[in-house]
Amino acid sequence: MNFSFSERLLGIFSNALEVSAESMGLWQRIQPPEDFSSSGHLIHWLFNYTTYVNLFWFALVVAGLFGFSFVYSQRRNKKPLYTHGNEKKHLMVTAAIGLGVFLSVDLVITKVSSRDMKETFWNFPKDNEDVVRVQVLAQQWAWNFRYAGADGEFNTVDDVVTLNNMRVPAGKKVLIQLTAKDVIHAFYLPNARIKADAIPGRYAKLWFDAKTPGIYEIACAEMCGNHHYLMKSQLTVLSQEDFDLWVKESQSMAIATNDKEDASLRWGWKWGSK
Numbered sequence: 519m520n521f522s523f524s525e526r527l528l529g530i531f532s533n534a535l536e537v538s539a540e541s542m543g544l545w546q547r548i549q550p551p552e553d554f555s556s557s558g559h560l561i562h563w564l565f566n567y568t569t570y571v572n573l574f575w576f577a578l579v580v581a582g583l584f585g586f587s588f589v590y591s592q593r594r595n596k597k598p599l600y601t602h603g604n605e606k607k608h609l610m611v612t613a614a615i616g617l618g619v620f621l622s623v624d625l626v627i628t629k630v631s632s633r634d635m636k637e638t639f640w641n642f643p644k645d646n647e648d649v650v651r652v653q654v655l656a657q658q659w660a661w662n663f664r665y666a667g668a669d670g671e672f673n674t675v676d677d678v679v680t681l682n683n684m685r686v687p688a689g690k691k692v693l694i695q696l697t698a699k700d701v702i703h704a705f706y707l708p709n710a711r712i713k714a715d716a717i718p719g720r721y722a723k724l725w726f727d728a729k730t731p732g733i734y735e736i737a738c739a740e741m742c743g744n745h746h747y748l749m750k751s752q753l754t755v756l757s758q759e760d761f762d763l764w765v766k767e768s769q770s771m772a773i774a775t776n777d778k779e780d781a782s783l784r785w786g787w788k789w790g791s792k
């Protein structure tokens with residue numbers, strides 16, 4: 519069956535509504551959101567590693583605490599033994615545990631996270647790479663998104679601009695330049711494990727990709743005022759075909775409805791400036 523573009527979009531919407539929070543069991547609710555990106559698993563790994571290794575050391579300390587309390591209880595040791603814990607063997611055990619924690623937790627997560635940062639998260643697409651470029655402007659209390667349109671230039675009449683709904687094609691890298699109009703906000707894509715501060719007067723850069731079409735969440739991760747919660751927005755991941763169609767349609771609409779007098783429409787900036 520052949521569906522029109524808007525019918526397909528509606529299809530995605532109804533699928534997204536089917537898995538509302540109310541219908542989920544407790545186990546599902548405490549799970550992290552679905553990871554749709556190619557690099558989210560790196561953050562996931564760090565999170566899990568830190569949790570499980572800390573859990574191991576915690577269990578060891580608790581076992582020691584209760585184990586020694588049992589073994590050296592008053593009932594089993596009529597004659598008390600006094601110690602200041604400053605003999606060589608005591609110091610060795612203390613140092614070994616401290617070193618164990620440092621090597622297994624601090625050293626590993628520092629090493630792995632700096633590697634991920636360098637090789638993935640700060641490894642931005644090259645200038646000649648085919649990516650989707652989006653300018654994101656945060657404000658109290660909404661997200662503005664801007665796409666360059668056919669001329670490839672930002673802040674021109676054919677720009678496609680959306681409010682609280684970012685659309686991207688599946689399977690392609692999305693490169694974002696991010697700033698804020700008023701106060702500090704933070705652009706957060708839970709499904710890509712990506713987050714960056716949006717700071718007035720500064721341009722932050724980030725990239726992500728989404729593997730599967732669908733409706734996902736965008737949140738502001740910085741307490742930015744009394745309607746902070748209103749910044750919960752939508753990320754719509756479309757197939758490349760649907761995305762191209764949407765850009766084409768919206769672009770002609772933007773050109774047709776462009777009002778040269780309205781300066782508020784031109785909040786964009788030259789790509790890469792500043």
Ligand SMILES: [Cu+2]
Nearest residue numbers: 703738742749
């Ligand atoms: Cu905000």
